[in-house]
Amino acid sequence: MRRLAYIAAALAWAAFTSAQATTPDWSALEEETMRHYQALLRFDTSDPPGKELPVADYLKQVFDKEGIPAQLFALEPNRPNVVARLKGNGRQRPLLIIGHSDVVNVDPAKWKFPPFSATRDGGWVYGRGTVDDKDNLTATLMVMLELKRLKVPLDRDVIFLSEAGEEGSTRVGIQFMVEQHYREIAAEYCYAEGGGVTRVGGRVKYAGIATLEKIPFAIELTAKGIAGHGSVPLRTNAIVHLSTAVGKVGAWKPDIRLNETTGTYFRRLAAISAPADAERYRNVLVPNSRTQADADEYFLDNEPAHASMLRTSISPNILTGGYRVNVIPSEAKATLDVRMLPDEDPAAFLETVRKVVNDASVDVHFAARDTRPRQPDARLDSEAFKVIEANVTKHYSAPTLPTMLTGATDMAYLRAKGMQCYGVGPAMDVEDGPKGFGAHSDQERLLESELFRFVRFHWDIVADLARAK
Numbered sequence: 317m318r319r320l321a322y323i324a325a326a327l328a329w330a331a332f333t334s335a336q337a338t339t340p341d342w343s344a345l346e347e348e349t350m351r352h353y354q355a356l357l358r359f360d361t362s363d364p365p366g367k368e369l370p371v372a373d374y375l376k377q378v379f380d381k382e383g384i385p386a387q388l389f390a391l392e393p394n395r396p397n398v399v400a401r402l403k404g405n406g407r408q409r410p411l412l413i414i415g416h417s418d419v420v421n422v423d424p425a426k427w428k429f430p431p432f433s434a435t436r437d438g439g440w441v442y443g444r445g446t447v448d449d450k451d452n453l454t455a456t457l458m459v460m461l462e463l464k465r466l467k468v469p470l471d472r473d474v475i476f477l478s479e480a481g482e483e484g485s486t487r488v489g490i491q492f493m494v495e496q497h498y499r500e501i502a503a504e505y506c507y508a509e510g511g512g513v514t515r516v517g518g519r520v521k522y523a524g525i526a527t528l529e530k531i532p533f534a535i536e537l538t539a540k541g542i543a544g545h546g547s548v549p550l551r552t553n554a555i556v557h558l559s560t561a562v563g564k565v566g567a568w569k570p571d572i573r574l575n576e577t578t579g580t581y582f583r584r585l586a587a588i589s590a591p592a593d594a595e596r597y598r599n600v601l602v603p604n605s606r607t608q609a610d611a612d613e614y615f616l617d618n619e620p621a622h623a624s625m626l627r628t629s630i631s632p633n634i635l636t637g638g639y640r641v642n643v644i645p646s647e648a649k650a651t652l653d654v655r656m657l658p659d660e661d662p663a664a665f666l667e668t669v670r671k672v673v674n675d676a677s678v679d680v681h682f683a684a685r686d687t688r689p690r691q692p693d694a695r696l697d698s699e700a701f702k703v704i705e706a707n708v709t710k711h712y713s714a715p716t717l718p719t720m721l722t723g724a725t726d727m728a729y730l731r732a733k734g735m736q737c738y739g740v741g742p743a744m745d746v747e748d749g750p751k752g753f754g755a756h757s758d759q760e761r762l763l764e765s766e767l768f769r770f771v772r773f774h775w776d777i778v779a780d781l782a783r784a785k
């Protein structure tokens with residue numbers, strides 16, 4: 317027994333010291349983390365036009381200095397993507413970690429601090445890209461540097477990708493990489509943007525991890541009638557037919573359909589919500605029930621994002637028709653923003669819209685749109701997701717909610733290739749949104765302490781998944 321106890325103690329000590337040797341000294345790394353974060357924020361990569369080249373050069377220099385092989389891939393010379401790779405022993409397929417280097421445009425007049433100054437003030441860092449997506453770019457960079465410096469043995473390659481063009485010109489970014497250089501980024505799993513930790517009143521409530529997203533489509537309604545003199549109203553008036561059609565589509569509630577992600581999301585959200593909210597989140601899980609319909613009605617009025625998560629959604633967003641007050645136009649057109657559930661059959665859905673419109677003078681058809689490929693859910697029983705859940709508990713003492721994004725991200729291109737992609741992000745105050753801080757808002761900021769916590773979290777999810785076992 318004594319001998320066994322001795323061996324157990326020795327083994328525990330060995331495990332402890334090896335964990336020590338492969339755990340970064342984070343407090344010593346905060347200065348460096350902040351230096352890279354501010355440097356990345358100070359490049360104006362507003363997209364359009366993007367101009368991600370200086371960011372790519374910066375990253376390449378940092379990787380070169382550390383002896384990490386890195387390469388630029390550019391469809392347009394000014395807009396390169398950067399790939400860096402740390403080799404594993406090949407026992408498992410690679411892990412891809414992503415940040416995008418472009419940002420959305422700014423109106424500098426709306427900013428208290430200049431948008432590309434990366435000003436530190438009162439514990440915050442201010443600047444375009446602080447939460448979209450130079451936070452992920454910084455975290456993934458720091459993870460790469462530390463894996464290399466600590467010579468962490470890996471069971472799988474860890475691939476870093478800095479993407480250009482995420483904000484509306486995926487042609488030069490993810491599409492280019494998937495279509496022309498997929499070999500460089502092919503992986504079993506990926507961690508990218510799209511998730512985040514929600515704080516309410518300064519306390520962490522939950523982590524939302526993006527495991528699925530809806531697919532954007534555009535549907536056009538074109539009404540045709542007979543042109544004529546406005547003094548003689550016609551029953552065939554295209555504007556009348558079109559507006560009736562738009563009214564029908566706007567009032568229509570496509571069927572509710574839950575999937576593994578949204579079902580788990582509402583169940584887990586119920587577990588951490590106040591009783592009245594919790595009841596609604598549970599009710600919505602009961603198919604075709606009166607209580608489900610009531611919960612849906614409540615969401616449509618008060619929590620529209622939840623209503624959109626339940627179904628394929630339609631929002632009529634553009635109307636065109638008519639040009640003079642005294643002329644009955646022969647044509648009028650409406651454009652609908654349609655966000656399909658990932659398992660929706662587009663052709664069948666279009667047919668249903670036709671039935672809802674039910675007017676032979678209104679043509680219902682798909683219009684051109686920068687859409688995304690169909691994709692399955694990232695699995696919730698995968699090692700990558702379990703590692704995320706464990707580390708959300710470890711770093712944030714909070715539950716993990718898998719989420720289906722109503723918007724579209726670059727992960728769709730990778731999921732369509734069979735990669736299991738999970739969207740992660742740092743903690744943000746829910747109160748910051750209405751104040752006008754947040755991704756794509758008039759201003760953007762992140763708490764310094766939450767940047768550092770996110771880097772530690774990101775290290776753990778990568779190390780736990782890739783480290784040699």
Ligand SMILES: [Zn+2]
Pocket residue numbers: 416448449482509
């Ligand atoms: Zn983004």
